Amino acid sequence: MSTIIKVNNLKTVLDDRVIHDGLNLTIKQGEIYGLLGPSGCGKTTLLREMVMLQDFHSGSIEILGQNIGNIKHKQAQKLRREWGVLFQAGALFSSLNIKENISLPLIEYTDLSKKMIDEIVEFKINLVGLKSEDALLYPSQISGGMKKKSALARALAMDPKLLFLDEPTSGLDPISAREFDSLILKLRKLLGLSIVMVSHDLQSIHDTLDSVAIIDEKKIVYEGDLSDIKNSDSKFIQTFFKGAN
Amino acid sequence: MKFSGEFTLYTITSYQKEIGKIDFSKVKTVDFDLEDVVYFDTAASIFINSTVKEFNEKKISSNILTTDKDILDTLELVQISKKTSKPLPKKAKRTLLEILGQTTYFYYNGFLAFMAFIGKLFATKLSYLSNINNIRFKEIAFEMNESAIKALGIIALTSFLIGLVVAYQSAFQLKIYGANIFIVDMLGISMLRELAPLMTAVVIAGRSGSSFTAQIGAMKITEELDAMRTMGFDPYLFLVIPRIIALMIMMPILIFVADIMGVFGGLIVASVDLGISPQLFLERFNDVVAAKHFFIGIAKGPFFAFLIASIGVYRGLMVKDDTQSIGFNTTKSVVEAIFAVIVCDAIFSILFTNLGI
Structure with a gap:
């Protein structure tokens, strides 16, 4: 399997605090990769750096073969169309309804006919398990679970190769959370996605992830699959995975 | 024990x-x-x-x-x-010098950030205007309606009252000298040249500038701006420039309405209080108030609009991830916009007078 993301010797400084120092990780194509760690360790910061929302201090991040540290505007724009991002609270555009939210990238970036776009939107809505009747509702009118699903549909609108999820199951009840997990697994199988996610949800971690990176003390303290994670001597891992199976 | x-x-x-x-x-x-x-x-x-x-x-x-x-x-x-466990750290005490230094640095950084914003705005705007397909007519039209056309009522009312008050107060003074007819000169020039543009700018800063800040600030908190960026949509193109252009187009029109209403207010006072018939008022107005005063007033519009909209939007982008900062930045945006408008007006005033216009 080829490498899709490579982070090399990353250093991040926010204000006066060093968040990451000498952080390395490699994400392969087609895997579901989890970023874990105690709160405040910089998981979300790392994710934001990967999607070019935040600058880093030194080191390099390579995504789909592009080094995003010194990327040109045009290439950056092209890269942005190859991934989808799901934010923690969904971040749907509040002035647009679900259908308009999903169709926005299609309208902006493609010259598809209105009819075709409607069909794509209908498919995506169906794919993430929403009902077509809900398409005209606004973000303020729908539940948290529906918001996440709609935001996922929007992230999938351009058929990305790569999906970033920031705590996809946080704020969902356990049943919706499990549904969301199986949705993610289903999508990976159907669309051949590579998925990078930040998560705190143990069940979701065990059900969905292929490999994990644990960030602690500004570095990756563990990278690999879940089966032999308990042999690691990190304090965070011992506490977090204690009693889990 | x-x-x-x-x-x-x-x-x-x-x-x-x-x-x-x-x-x-x-x-x-x-x-x-x-x-x-x-x-x-x-x-x-x-x-x-x-x-x-x-x-x-x-x-x-x-x-x-x-x-x-x-x-x-x-x-x-x-x-x-x-x-x-370690004992809790104590909050460091700051000396007066440190407070002064930090505050100065804070404002200096704020100024630099605003300059960076203006620079980025022009850089984006130039490439934006180079291609007609980039211009978002829908958004511009929406903003024109939201932030200007819906403000017509309040602007008409405010400038009508200002015209009324200015005329009424000066009528009292003019009567003493029997110089009743000069109300037309005075009101015409002050209204067209200074008061109407300024009042319009103040109302728009309070009404539309603040709403720009609050809207964009709220979008920032809900990560909508981040979502736009990751999708490759430049918030400057989608949110910032349409607002600025919309306001720059509409401001002269609003000032025009304010001119009409202000003079109308003066006309009423002149006929009721000074016995100058509306007909005489308008004839005199035609004779003594040169068109240049009107054009100067209108020409200030786009400049004021640019200041108000860009400060409003900039303050919106400055909002941090907490709700308190929306309130703080909205207040700042109104205060700074009104201040900037007055400074700009003062510069124009000196400039035009020295140029003999």
């Missing part, structure tokens, strides 16, 4: 007072008898621990007498956590 009953947060202080009364100078050993304690919480445990420590420093040894396992566990828990 014998403790009994509930030994908790609520009873510690009374024990502390009791212990304070005892003279320990000749005591070698203290026994803490906790046999009769029925309930023992962590606060009590912390209290016992620190008392023991105090005694140790005075070279008094102490024993804790209890067989209750819960109490022993609680005591042990506190001891273990004491070993690993």
Whole structure:
């Protein structure tokens, strides 16, 4: 399997605090990769750096073969169309309804006919398990679970190769959370996605992830699959995975 | 020392007072008898621990007498956590010089950030205007309606009242000299040249500039702006420039309406209070008020609009991830916009007068 993301010797400084120092990780194509760690360790910061929302201090991040540290505007724009991002609270555009939210990238970036776009939107809505009747509702009118699903549909609108999820199951009840997990697994199988996610949800971690990176003390303290994670001597891992199976 | 009953947060202080009364100078050993304690919480445990420590420093040894396992566990828990925890850091005190320096630096950074914003705005705007397909007519039209056309009523009313008040006050003075007819010159020039543009700008800053800040700030908090960026939509193109252009187009029109209403207010006062018929008023107006005053007033519009919209939007982008900062930045945006408009007006005033316009 080829490498899709490579982070090399990353250093991040926010204000006066060093968040990451000498952080390395490699994400392969087609895997579901989890970023874990105690709160405040910089998981979300790392994710934001990967999607070019935040600058880093030194080191390099390579995504789909592009080094995003010194990327040109045009290439950056092209890269942005190859991934989808799901934010923690969904971040749907509040002035647009679900259908308009999903169709926005299609309208902006493609010259598809209105009819075709409607069909794509209908498919995506169906794919993430929403009902077509809900398409005209606004973000303020729908539940948290529906918001996440709609935001996922929007992230999938351009058929990305790569999906970033920031705590996809946080704020969902356990049943919706499990549904969301199986949705993610289903999508990976159907669309051949590579998925990078930040998560705190143990069940979701065990059900969905292929490999994990644990960030602690500004570095990756563990990278690999879940089966032999308990042999690691990190304090965070011992506490977090204690009693889990 | 014998403790009994509930030994908790609520009873510690009374024990502390009791212990304070005892003279320990000749005591070698203290026994803490906790046999009769029925309930023992962590606060009590912390209290016992620190008392023991105090005694140790005075070279008094102490024993804790209890067989209750819960109490022993609680005591042990506190001891273990004491070993690993560090005392809480104290808030650093700042001297006057530090406060002054930090505040100055803060405002200096704020100024630099605004300059960076203006620079980015022009850089984006130039490439934006190079291609007609980029211009978002829908958004611009929407913003024109939201932030200008819907403000027509309030602007008409405000400038009508301003015209009325200015005319009424000067009518009183002019009557003394019998110079009634000069109300037309005075009102015409001051209204068209200064008051109408300024009043319009103030109302728009309070009404539309603040709403730009609040809208964009809220979008920032809900990560909508981040979502746009990751999708490759430049928020400057989608949110910033349409607002600025919409306001720049509409401002002269609003000023025009304000001109009409202000002069109309003056006309009413002139006919009621000074006995100048509307016909005479308008004839005189035509004779003495040169068209240049009108054009100067209108020409200020786009400049004021640019200041108001760009400050409003900039403040919106400055919002941090908490709701308090929306309020702070909205206030700032209105205050700074009105201030900037007045400074700009003063510069124009000097400029035009020196140019002889």
